[in-house]
Amino acid sequence: MSDKVSVSLNVNGKTHALSVAPERTLLDVLREELRATGTRRGCDAGDCGACTVLVEGLPVLSCLSLPARLSGRAITTVEGLETGGELHPVQRALVQHGAVQCGFCMSGIVLAAKALLDHNPAPTVEEVRHALGSNVCRCSGYARVVEAIASVGGRP
Amino acid sequence: MRYAEPQTVEEGLSLLATTAGARCLAGGASLVSKMNAGQVAPGMLVSLHRIPELATTTETAEGLWLGAMSTHRTVAAEARLCGAMSVVRHAAGQLAHPAIRNMATLGGSVCLADPQTELPVALVAASARVEVAGASGRRTVPVESLLVGAFQTSLAPGELVTRVLIPRGVDGAVGHHLRYSRVVADYPTVSVSLVLAMDRDTCRYARVVLGSCGPVPLHVDAADARLVGTRLEPGAVAAAGRLLADSSAPLDDVRGSAEYRRMLIPRLLGRALSQARERAHV
Numbered sequence: 001m002s003d004k005v006s007v008s009l010n011v012n013g014k015t016h017a018l019s020v021a022p023e024r025t026l027l028d029v030l031r032e033e034l035r036a037t038g039t040r041r042g043c044d045a046g047d048c049g050a051c052t053v054l055v056e057g058l059p060v061l062s063c064l065s066l067p068a069r070l071s072g073r074a075i076t077t078v079e080g081l082e083t084g085g086e087l088h089p090v091q092r093a094l095v096q097h098g099a100v101q102c103g104f105c106m107s108g109i110v111l112a113a114k115a116l117l118d119h120n121p122a123p124t125v126e127e128v129r130h131a132l133g134s135n136v137c138r139c140s141g142y143a144r145v146v147e148a149i150a151s152v153g154g155r156p
Numbered sequence: 157m158r159y160a161e162p163q164t165v166e167e168g169l170s171l172l173a174t175t176a177g178a179r180c181l182a183g184g185a186s187l188v189s190k191m192n193a194g195q196v197a198p199g200m201l202v203s204l205h206r207i208p209e210l211a212t213t214t215e216t217a218e219g220l221w222l223g224a225m226s227t228h229r230t231v232a233a234e235a236r237l238c239g240a241m242s243v244v245r246h247a248a249g250q251l252a253h254p255a256i257r258n259m260a261t262l263g264g265s266v267c268l269a270d271p272q273t274e275l276p277v278a279l280v281a282a283s284a285r286v287e288v289a290g291a292s293g294r295r296t297v298p299v300e301s302l303l304v305g306a307f308q309t310s311l312a313p314g315e316l317v318t319r320v321l322i323p324r325g326v327d328g329a330v331g332h333h334l335r336y337s338r339v340v341a342d343y344p345t346v347s348v349s350l351v352l353a354m355d356r357d358t359c360r361y362a363r364v365v366l367g368s369c370g371p372v373p374l375h376v377d378a379a380d381a382r383l384v385g386t387r388l389e390p391g392a393v394a395a396a397g398r399l400l401a402d403s404s405a406p407l408d409d410v411r412g413s414a415e416y417r418r419m420l421i422p423r424l425l426g427r428a429l430s431q432a433r434e435r436a437h438v
Contacts, residue, residue, distance in 0.1 A: 002157040022159035022201055023191055044192040046185055052255055058229075059255045064188040066181070068159055069205055112254070133341045134255035 005068040011036065012080030020067050027051045027062040030077060038078035038107050042136075049135035052108035053077050059112045059134065078107035081114065089152050090114055097148035101139040109135050113149045122153035158200040165209060165289050165318055168202055172314045173291060175200045180316055182225060182264035185256055210263070210318060219323040221287075224263025224316075228252070228275070231262055240282065240351045241322045243331025247278035247349055250333060253341035263317040266299065269372075271306045272343040277367035278333055280375055281349035282322050290315035306371040326361045329353035332432035336424055338411060344368055345412040346420045348428040354436070357387045364396070364425065369404040369417060376403045388429055397422025 002021035009016045011034060020029055027044075030036045030053070042050030044063045051062040054076040081088040087095070090113045094100055109132060116123055116131035123131065128149045137145065158175070162168040172178050177199025181187055190196045204210055210225040213234065220236055231237070232249030251274045252260065265275040266286060279299045287296045291314060299320070304310050311317070325331075331351050335344040347367035353360045362383040366374040379399040386392035406417035 003159050005159050021157065023157050023197075025188065025192065045189045046256060049253075049255060055258075058258045060258050061185075061255050063192065064184050064259060066184060066188065066201075066203075068201075069161075069181075069184075069203055131254060133253035 007067045007071045009034075009067055009070060009075060010072060011075045012077060013074075018067070022066060022068050024067065025063050026053065026065040026067050026070065026075070029067050030062060036077055036079050040104055040107055042104070047136070048105070049108040049112065050105050052111050052134065054111055054115055057115060057118060059115045061134070076111065076114075078110055081110065088114060090117065090149060093148040093152045094145065097144045097151065099141070099144035099148045101137070101141050105135055105137045105139075109137070109145060113152075116149070117152060120153075122155060123150065124155060125150050157198065159203070160200060161203045161206045163206050165207055165316070168204060168207060168316060169289060169291060169314065171200065171202050172316065175202075178202050180204055180267070182267075183227060183259040183261040185260040186264065186268050186270075204263075204316070212319075214319075219321055219325075221319045221321050222262055223319050224261065224266075226262045228257040228260050228262070228265075229254075231275075232257065237322060239327075240325025240329035240331050240353075243281045243333055243349050243351055244275070244278045244284070244322050246331060247274045247333035247335075247347075250335055251275060262320055266302065266317055266320065267309055267311065269303050269305070269307050269309050271371050271373075272368050274333065274335060274344065274347045274349070274367050276303055277347055277365050277373040278331075278349040279320065279322075280373040281333075281351050281363055281365040282325065282331065283363070285321040285323070287318045287321070288315050289318045294318065296321070300373070300375070303372045308371075325351060326353045329361060330432050330436035332428055332435060334424060334428040334431060336420060343411060346406075346417050346424055348424050349373075350428055350432060352429065352432045352436070354433065359383050359386055359388055364400065364428075366400060366404065366421065368411075369400075369406045369421065371405070374400060374404055376400050379403075383429075388433070390426070393426045393429060394422050397425045400425065 004019045040050040042048035046064045053062045179198035181201045181203045212223045214221040228248040237245035284299045335347040337344040350364045379396040382396040401418045401421040406414040
């Protein structure tokens with residue numbers, strides 16, 4: 001029987017008071033407790049990037065993060081990117097470039113791209129590729145994804 | 157499973173000493189992955205993220221002391237890791253992939269002692285020293301003496317790593333890290349960390365260490381000695397590469413056969429030396 005740890009999770013600007021077993025990952029809690037299922041479970045090993053979320057603006061793997069350690073830190077998931085019913089520019093670009101495909105890896109890619117553009121508003125294609133180094137697309141259709149993200153910063 | 161967040165090293169040590177099956181949780185990148193897979197189930201997780209001392213970087217006359225909880229991202233961005241010390245910065249910025257670098261830590265990487273990962277290789281090249289805290293106080297040991305086998309360290313039960321000293325090293329030296337992998341974010345087939353100092357065209361100092369070539373980072377004094385005093389001409393590089401290859405014990409795995417890895421060693425050594433000279437403009 002595990003201890004329960006009280007945590008106050010700040011997800012997309014809303015605070016959630018929860019009591020969780022220490023071994024439960026942020027991914028478990030987002031999907032099962034908060035019903036925020038936009039964050040995908042791929043490998044549960046930190047290899048695929050499907051579960052990427054932002055913590056204080058930096059991409060991290062929610063399958064390897066323990067909520068017990070994230071009390072009070074700003075967590076952003078794909079559900080937090082829309083504003084007033086409008087898609088984030090990265091999401092719009094991915095749709096316009098036909099880059100979404102099956103969509104399973106998209107939440108993670110969108111968040112990795114948002115973090116990149118927040119730090120570097122006009123990344124080169126090479127910089128986009130590096131920033132997506134944590135994200136695997138099993139449709140293996142990376143070309144349009146990279147083009148779409150680079151286009152947001154005005155690069156062809 | 158129980159969970160604790162000590163605020164000081166001493167409090168952490170006493171938890172480790174009094175709790176059966178207690179494990180330190182640093183970045184979690186490896187430990188949580190193993191927990192998810194059901195390979196480990198610690199009796200207690202001792203999270204080290206609330207101990208300020210472990211996240212502190214201090215500059216001294218000897219060099220730079222990096223706190224054990226420094227993430228790879230922090231190490232990669234540390235501008236004071238210059239000259240010979242830059243080998244550590246260069247490796248930290250390339251290993252794994254961005255999300256892992258935002259989570260995984262220097263101390264975690266040393267204590268995991270994974271023969272495939274690169275930070276320990278760069279630390280050996282930098283002649284780093286590791287401060288270990290235990291019940292009887294603190295001791296500082298060369299990083300090589302801590303890494304005793306694949307996934308094995310010489311840490312005694314109940315000890316933890318507090319910080320790592322990256323010494324300033326040889327004047328005028330440059331550090332360089334080269335990783336060769338089939339997929340950018342994957343473990344390398346072979347990695348090379350080196351510190352190099354030149355007097356015009358002549359090598360004055362060299363320290364070369366290889367990763368993924370045996371259970372611990374591979375360092376061969378004779379290979380370094382074979383480079384010093386030469387102009388790093390192809391013959392000298394090939395001879396040093398042979399000495400390293402002869403001492404290596406690589407595995408056959410999905411990233412390359414042992415034979416392939418041994419063939420890579422001299423080629424990658426030459427490439428790494430050229431790139432290091434290019435970076436140092438020598």
